Amino acid sequence: MSTFPDTDGPLAKVAAYAATYRAQKIQLHPTATLTELRQAFGGDLPDQGQPAAQVIDDLIRAAEPGLVGNTQPGFYAWVMGSSHPTGVAADWLTSIWGQNAGIYQCSPAAATAEEVACNWVLDLLDLPRKSSVGLTIGATMAGFIGLAAARDEVLQRASHDFAEDGLQAAPIITIFISEDTHASNLAALRYLGFGNRNIARIPTDIQGRMLPEDLATQMGSVDGPKIIVGTAGHINSGAFDDFHALADLAAQHGAWLHIDAAFGLWARCSPKKRALTDGIERADSWSTDGHKWLHIPFDAGFAIVKDTAAHRRAMDITASYLPAPPGDGRNATHFNPELSRRGRGFAAWATLRALGRDGVRALVENHCDCAQILAQELQEVPGITLLNDVVLNQLVLSFDQGRGQADADQMTTAMEQALNEDGQHFFRTATWQGRCVLRVSIISLETTPDHVREMAAKMKRLWQNMQA
Numbered sequence: 385m386s387t388f389p390d391t392d393g394p395l396a397k398v399a400a401y402a403a404t405y406r407a408q409k410i411q412l413h414p415t416a417t418l419t420e421l422r423q424a425f426g427g428d429l430p431d432q433g434q435p436a437a438q439v440i441d442d443l444i445r446a447a448e449p450g451l452v453g454n455t456q457p458g459f460y461a462w463v464m465g466s467s468h469p470t471g472v473a474a475d476w477l478t479s480i481w482g483q484n485a486g487i488y489q490c491s492p493a494a495a496t497a498e499e500v501a502c503n504w505v506l507d508l509l510d511l512p513r514k515s516s517v518g519l520t521i522g523a524t525m526a527g528f529i530g531l532a533a534a535r536d537e538v539l540q541r542a543s544h545d546f547a548e549d550g551l552q553a554a555p556i557i558t559i560f561i562s563e564d565t566h567a568s569n570l571a572a573l574r575y576l577g578f579g580n581r582n583i584a585r586i587p588t589d590i591q592g593r594m595l596p597e598d599l600a601t602q603m604g605s606v607d608g609p610k611i612i613v614g615t616a617g618h619i620n621s622g623a624f625d626d627f628h629a630l631a632d633l634a635a636q637h638g639a640w641l642h643i644d645a646a647f648g649l650w651a652r653c654s655p656k657k658r659a660l661t662d663g664i665e666r667a668d669s670w671s672t673d674g675h676k677w678l679h680i681p682f683d684a685g686f687a688i689v690k691d692t693a694a695h696r697r698a699m700d701i702t703a704s705y706l707p708a709p710p711g712d713g714r715n716a717t718h719f720n721p722e723l724s725r726r727g728r729g730f731a732a733w734a735t736l737r738a739l740g741r742d743g744v745r746a747l748v749e750n751h752c753d754c755a756q757i758l759a760q761e762l763q764e765v766p767g768i769t770l771l772n773d774v775v776l777n778q779l780v781l782s783f784d785q786g787r788g789q790a791d792a793d794q795m796t797t798a799m800e801q802a803l804n805e806d807g808q809h810f811f812r813t814a815t816w817q818g819r820c821v822l823r824v825s826i827i828s829l830e831t832t833p834d835h836v837r838e839m840a841a842k843m844k845r846l847w848q849n850m851q852a
């Protein structure tokens with residue numbers, strides 16, 4: 385018996401629901417507790433299958449109170465993304481078509497959409513066009529892939545055959561990475577067999593940029609294969625490393641240069657912001673997200689590697705039952721550590737096509753302009769300290785009455801709570817450079833300067849009240 389057509393209507397039901405859900409004012413904060421969510425989703429697995437429409441109704445009822453409004457303009461807590469409606473529609477098609485995008489022959493359409501989307505990304509980012517691109521689940525996995533290629537290649541340069549001998553008898557590779565790097569890079573290094581003793585942590589300046597002089601000194605004091613990991617768009621400050629300095633050192637030491645550019649790489653799409661990334665094109669690999677500035681629905685990141693052979697040596701899965709693609713076609717297994725996988729290329733292709741080159745530029749510039757507006761709104765307010773140079777879409781704030789660090793940390797936490805209280809905004813704090821800071825990430829698809837001005841007015845009002 386065919387499970388399609390949609391006899392009891394779950395697909396039609398979801399299509400109708402989707403239109404109203406995204407059109408309404410979406411709650412930013414979940415309202416249900418963990419216990420309530422467990423109860424809502426809980427109960428025993430039914431012996432008999434339930435009617436599909438009922439299942440979908442139940443799912444919506446159980447999930448809604450536990451959803452976070454990260455697609456909304458009031459969401460400033462993390463650099464996430466809004467899942468562009470065209471991307472979402474393409475994502476539905478991906479599931480409806482039920483394709484396994486592991487290799488070309490499983491889904492020629494998925495392989496080709498992915499190939500074209502990856503080429504568009506290289507073009508948009510103006511990175512070496514012969515680079516290979518893995519379409520990943522996110523930036524963490526993209527970093528893992530870039531670093532896996534790096535590990536393989538620097539060992540090959542040291543005459544060690546990683547494919548044959550693995551890491552066991554390999555020369556020690558040293559990874560040079562900022563003291564303030566994103567945690568996902570350390571996780572990726574751990575997955576790849578590196579421990580703390582293999583990792584040289586390089587001090588940073590106050591914006592979180594690696595200090596090239598310290599990098600040079602530390603690289604000069606170590607023999608053996610080397611990998612440098614730089615950052616484009618620091619998670620808190622949005623700062624960019626000095627890529628020419630990093631690339632010069634990489635060239636001098638025969639090192640591989642990987643750049644974690646989860647969101648900062650997209651600055652290249654704006655003529656106003658591109659200079660921040662100068663020299664980044666000299667790197668060997670880059671990891672970036674699709675769900676952040678492109679707003680591709682989640683499950684979208686790009687691992688870009690200049691040396692395709694190194695990329696493929698690190699990733700390829702081959703077996704006689706997995707045919708090669710035709711001609712120079714693409715098996716996703718060449719570039720990712722997965723075999724069976726979602727056809728990520730459809731949503732990436734559709735979102736990029738819906739935005740176009742101008743759309744991506746406009747998004748980046750709008751968010752950066754909004755960040756400047758917020759900085760200007762707050763700059764004259766006594767006690768609100770802007771801790772970063774606002775170069776991108778990020779602000780880092782501290783709320784300080786001049787009564788010492790502990791008090792400032794307490795006030796910053798209190799401000800987070802006060803801002804969240806009416807449910808109109810979603811903020812989070814972090815600990816950065818030894819103090820509690822309020823992070824402001826401006827990335828939502830629909831954020832306008834008015835949203836930011838309104839939020840700034842609220843912040844100033846609350847700050848005044850807190851000091852009264």
Ligand SMILES: Cc1ncc(COP(=O)(O)O)c(C=O)c1O
Pocket residue numbers: 463521522523524525566568569617618619644645646647673685
């Ligand atoms: C600088 C940086 N690197 C890496 C990541 C990890 O990306 P993902 O969450 O997509 O794996 C993030 C996420 O915010 C980030 O900001």
